Amino acid sequence: MVTNKNFEVIIIGGSYAGLSAAMALGRSLRKVLVIDSGKPCNRQTPHSHNFLTQDGSAPKEIATIAKQQVEKYNTISFLKDLAINGRKIPEGFKIETENGKIFTAKKLIFATGVKDMIPDIKGFSECWGISVIHCPYCHGYEHKAAKTAIMANGERAFHLASLVNNLTHDLTILTNGKMGFNETQLKKLKEHSIEIIEKEILGTEHHKGQIEKIVFKDGSKENFLASYAAIPFEQHSSLPKTLGCELTEQGHIKVDFFQQTSVNGVFACGDNASPMRSVAYAVATGNIAGAMVNKTLTDEQF
Ligand SMILES: Cc1cc2nc3c(=O)[nH]c(=O)nc-3n(C[C@H](O)[C@H](O)[C@H](O)COP(=O)(O)OP(=O)(O)OC[C@H]3O[C@@H](n4cnc5c(N)ncnc54)[C@H](O)[C@@H]3O)c2cc1C
Numbered sequence: 001m002v003t004n005k006n007f008e009v010i011i012i013g014g015s016y017a018g019l020s021a022a023m024a025l026g027r028s029l030r031k032v033l034v035i036d037s038g039k040p041c042n043r044q045t046p047h048s049h050n051f052l053t054q055d056g057s058a059p060k061e062i063a064t065i066a067k068q069q070v071e072k073y074n075t076i077s078f079l080k081d082l083a084i085n086g087r088k089i090p091e092g093f094k095i096e097t098e099n100g101k102i103f104t105a106k107k108l109i110f111a112t113g114v115k116d117m118i119p120d121i122k123g124f125s126e127c128w129g130i131s132v133i134h135c136p137y138c139h140g141y142e143h144k145a146a147k148t149a150i151m152a153n154g155e156r157a158f159h160l161a162s163l164v165n166n167l168t169h170d171l172t173i174l175t176n177g178k179m180g181f182n183e184t185q186l187k188k189l190k191e192h193s194i195e196i197i198e199k200e201i202l203g204t205e206h207h208k209g210q211i212e213k214i215v216f217k218d219g220s221k222e223n224f225l226a227s228y229a230a231i232p233f234e235q236h237s238s239l240p241k242t243l244g245c246e247l248t249e250q251g252h253i254k255v256d257f258f259q260q261t262s263v264n265g266v267f268a269c270g271d272n273a274s275p276m277r278s279v280a281y282a283v284a285t286g287n288i289a290g291a292m293v294n295k296t297l298t299d300e301q302f
Contacts, residue, residue: 002077002101007033009293010095010105012083012237015040016279017270017286018111019066024290026073030297033103034070035095037082039236041113041271042279044209045129050137051279062279086239092265093243106300107293110245110253110261110268111286112237114277119231121151122203122215130209132227135277136160140167143226148172149214151201152230154180158189160228165192172222174214176201197222235272250275259289267293 009025011018014036025032042048042059049055054062070076085096092106116134118125124132132151133139144167150160153175164171172195173179179198181189189196199216204227206212213221234251241247246254246262252275253268255261261268269289270282 002033002079004031004033004077005103007031007077007103007105008297009033009107009109010035010083010093010103011109011111012036012095012239013111013113013270013272014067014078015063015111015113015270015282016066017113017282017289018109019063019070020283020286021109021111021267021269021290021293022070022076022286023066023073024287025294026070026076028294029075030294032076033079033105034076035079035081035083035097035103038080041116041236041277042129045139047142048279049139049141051283054279059279083237083239086243088243106265107296108243108266109259109289109293110237110240110266110272111270111282111289112235112240112268113271114233114251115236117232117234119229121201123206123211124204124229127204127206127209127211127227128229131206131211131225132204132229134229134231136163136167136228137278140164144168146170146225147223149174149222149224149227150229151176151227153177156230157181158185160230161189161192161194164228165194169193171195172197172224174199174201174227237272240266240268240272258292259285260292265296 008030009032011034014034047056048059081097084098093108095103147170148168150173157173174197202215202217215221244263253273255273259267259269267289269285
């Protein structure tokens, strides 16, 4: 149970980025509260890849080990709750949670991640992270040489196709409507024998998330064993914006090299502040945010 009300740092989001920031701060004896609502974006994927020492582990397993290691630092407190309100006060920041708890801190770290906006395609949600994948580095190797679709259009589809082409030569782009490629892109796609289907997508046929067919609105179907999808996202938490943090055009929190946002005393790390979505990047930027918050506190106190 969390009895303290006032902390040096509150970290909102206690997944990879948040726990990494907490570790750096705990090792500097900072009094920290980590508030986490327990909904990391990769929770449906059975195996996480491309993170050294944990390649192929379940996402939850990586987070559990991380939390156990951070728990050893007894200046860190954890709260399972949702931060719903935040405002600036003279001493720093006041944060309110869904369960009616109120805490203050001198500094804030947002490690809140992003929310993928699942399209209205039947079966898409069930396959997300299993056989419908967001990133070739995370799951491409496991689907190498498979008959693969790319559900995307224009630049995003072209970029994905160029990356995935090295993993499989059986590649089809599904633009779900009129294609948006320029002449040069079309020529390149043709050169690599990448087919383009413009038919609108109705849904997927799958077994426990393993895609078998993509069904089009005209009733036709195509067999696939995997599909990439470039889908939109939104900030998982609206609090950074409420507190005045500027966002980039793409919708990420604007941060400098040290993870400082546009609001003094507020830092952000992980997916919410970068398009480079990976566990490794979340851990790296969390580590930087933790160290920089500690440095800022030290500069103010020493
Ligand atoms: C389907 C899928 C599969 C993936 N597979 C891989 C992979 O194989 N390898 C890899 O390296 N990367 C993978 N990724 C990317 C990786 O999961 C992310 O880069 C990583 O989870 C980002 O960590 P994070 O801590 O920034 O955010 P998240 O892990 O998304 O965690 C954010 C946390 O903040 C909490 N939160 C949000 N708002 C609040 C609030 N207001 N109050 C309290 N808590 C809050 C959430 O509940 C959540 O626990 C995958 C992503 C997806 C979507």
